[in-house]
Amino acid sequence: MTDNPQSTAPWLPPRWVIRTAWAVHRGIYRVTGGRFALQRAKPQKWGTMRVTVTGRKSGRERPVILAYIEDGPNLSTLAMNGWGEGDPAWWLNLKANPDAHVVWPGGERLVRARVAEGAERERLWALWRTTNKDLDAFASNRTTPTEVVILEPRAISAA
Structure with a gap:
């Protein structure tokens, strides 16, 4: 056993590889109309969904592909920024405007984001730990906490 937790940390590719993978995933979604980019979550396996948030500065729609697990009617994701430091832009946008649109293999829905707290x-x-045995090790590499984000269904408001 070593005193340095960094030496036993799971391997992560360089940041540019992670960012390139995100861009490729968004491109696959766009080119295939979502047919091959989204995967349904299964027990012990996270799925992928497309979340469209509103930019906190630009006011423009910003789509992002995220991992998720289902929790009853809610979808849950992690604000992990590819295990890099700081909050991902999509999470900063959701904190400024928590209403979003989700497309996942279970359909489409309007959601409102919030942080899971306490129990x-x-x-x-x-639950997330069952999908990745290295979750705690990845999270320990960050100096900022990894928020667990809940996307709750919201009703379409009558205009």
Whole structure:
């Protein structure tokens, strides 16, 4: 056993590889109309969804492909920024405007984002841990906490 937790940390590719993979994934979604870019979550396996948020500065729609797990009617994701430092832009946007649109293999829905806290966060983190045995090690490499984000269904408002 070593005193340096960094030496036993799971391997992560360089940041440019992660960013390129995100761009390719968005491109596959765009080219195929979503047919091959989204995967349904299964027990012990996260899925992928497309979340469209509103830019906090630009006011423009910003689509992003994220991992998710289902939790009853809610979808849960992690604000991990590819395990890099800081919050990802999509999460900063959701904190400024929590309403978003989600497309996932289960359909489409309007959602409102919020942070899981306390026992709810612990329960969801444990569910996420079943999808990745290295979750705690990846999270320990960040100096900022990894938020567990809940996307709750919201009703379409009558105009």
